[in-house]
Amino acid sequence: MTHIHDYSQLTEYMDRLGLFHMDLSLDRMKAFMTNHGPIDFPVVHVVGTNGKGSTSAFFSSMARAHGLTVGGFSSPHFVTPRERVHINGTMVSRETWVELANAVLSSPGGDALTYFEFQTCLAVLAFEREGVDVAVMEAGLGGRFDATNVLNPGLTLFTPIGMDHEKILGPTLTDIATDKAGAIQSASVAVTGAQEPDAMIQLQDRAQTVGARLMYAVDLADPVRDVPLGLQGIHQTMNARLALAGWRWFATEHSVSSDSACETAGLKSAFIPGRLQTVFVHGRKIVLDGAHNSHALIALSAALKAQDLRPGCVIFTCLKDKTLAPMIPLVQSLTDGPILVPSMEGQRAQSAESLANSLGEKAQPVPSMQAALEMGADFEGTTLVCGSLYLLAEFYKLYPDFLTV
Numbered sequence: 001m002t003h004i005h006d007y008s009q010l011t012e013y014m015d016r017l018g019l020f021h022m023d024l025s026l027d028r029m030k031a032f033m034t035n036h037g038p039i040d041f042p043v044v045h046v047v048g049t050n051g052k053g054s055t056s057a058f059f060s061s062m063a064r065a066h067g068l069t070v071g072g073f074s075s076p077h078f079v080t081p082r083e084r085v086h087i088n089g090t091m092v093s094r095e096t097w098v099e100l101a102n103a104v105l106s107s108p109g110g111d112a113l114t115y116f117e118f119q120t121c122l123a124v125l126a127f128e129r130e131g132v133d134v135a136v137m138e139a140g141l142g143g144r145f146d147a148t149n150v151l152n153p154g155l156t157l158f159t160p161i162g163m164d165h166e167k168i169l170g171p172t173l174t175d176i177a178t179d180k181a182g183a184i185q186s187a188s189v190a191v192t193g194a195q196e197p198d199a200m201i202q203l204q205d206r207a208q209t210v211g212a213r214l215m216y217a218v219d220l221a222d223p224v225r226d227v228p229l230g231l232q233g234i235h236q237t238m239n240a241r242l243a244l245a246g247w248r249w250f251a252t253e254h255s256v257s258s259d260s261a262c263e264t265a266g267l268k269s270a271f272i273p274g275r276l277q278t279v280f281v282h283g284r285k286i287v288l289d290g291a292h293n294s295h296a297l298i299a300l301s302a303a304l305k306a307q308d309l310r311p312g313c314v315i316f317t318c319l320k321d322k323t324l325a326p327m328i329p330l331v332q333s334l335t336d337g338p339i340l341v342p343s344m345e346g347q348r349a350q351s352a353e354s355l356a357n358s359l360g361e362k363a364q365p366v367p368s369m370q371a372a373l374e375m376g377a378d379f380e381g382t383t384l385v386c387g388s389l390y391l392l393a394e395f396y397k398l399y400p401d402f403l404t405v
Contacts, residue, residue, distance in 0.1 A: 036107065043151045059136055063136075072089070073138060157246045
């Protein structure tokens with residue numbers, strides 16, 4: 001049996017598991033949870049293509065504003081895996097990670113878990129230790145075979161489903177939506193925001209098949225356009241409305257008296273890095289956004305126009321398993337200035353030279369995020385960083401203080 005002595009050894013162990021290694025089955029997770037036994041806290045499962053992190057942040061912030069202790073599980077991380085597991089917005093300590101990791105590994109089959117499964121199980125143990133009142137669990141990829149899908153959530157929130165991870169989930173929106181709809185559990189409740197018709201059909205069919213109740217955010221919560229939000233961008237009003245709808249249902253089911261002032265305070269104080277986040281470096285305005293597919297880039301463009309913000313240059317890259325073609329004109333339209341493409345490391349990274357060639361004559365490869373920021377300083381106006389959360393991670397490694405409020 002593997003035994004972890006310190007956090008450094010733990011990160012080495014997780015690195016060996018492989019950040020992007022996937023085995024689309026739930027056998028290992030089911031075995032762990034069977035051995036573990038039923039969990040004693042309610043789970044809110046957040047599933048979709050775009051907006052999962054923001055919706056989770058809004059829901060968690062409202063729950064905390066009502067006095068609940070909230071566990072959060074999210075991905076990916078920017079600088080440290082510890083970002084993935086948090087209690088009331090605070091990361092769990094390194095020492096606790098080591099203790100929980102050993103508890104996972106000492107369980108039968110614990111040493112066979114994949115990277116994401118291992119961290120899912122560790123999060124469950126962390127939330128039990130802290131006695132959370134609710135755990136907000138963000139799906140990593142898909143829904144049907146996602147490791148978070150074994151926790152029997154009483155409530156599942158569906159953010160907009162769009163084209164992403166086609167090589168894994170399937171080539172069409174129907175394929176992708178079918179997989180994500182698989183997160184709907186028998187006799188549970190799901191709430192969805194706006195969806196494309198093909199995606200909505202799959203959610204409705206799945207709910208009917210398993211005897212679940214599918215509700216719609218527009219029926220449970222009024223628009224939040226006039227409510228101050230902690231996350232910027234007009235698309236965040238939809239995420240906030242979904243979170244508010246889910247929160248109101250959760251509060252009713254768990255005998256929590258929901259207060260409008262606390263709801264507003266929660267929506268206003270919600271924070272998650274890299275979502276139309278504005279920072280200043282040496283007096284220079286930089287906007288960070290994790291838009292990493294065409295759906296998210298369209299939302300980003302609309303948000304920038306709503307703020308009458310035209311970036312002077314864009315720092316962009318995307319992973320090689322993304323569908324680039326529909327993203328190219330969207331990226332080109334974001335600025336009249338250059339598109340700087342930093343070189344990235346990792347098995348999913350693509351050549352900066354090749355990507356720059358695909359993006360056209362305005363694009364040029366640069367050796368690193370640091371180099372891109374230095375070159376961007378030569379151009380008037382705001383610098384926009386977008387295209388991949390892993391690209392944003394390179395920024396936060398340089399300026400980690402911006403990871404928190």
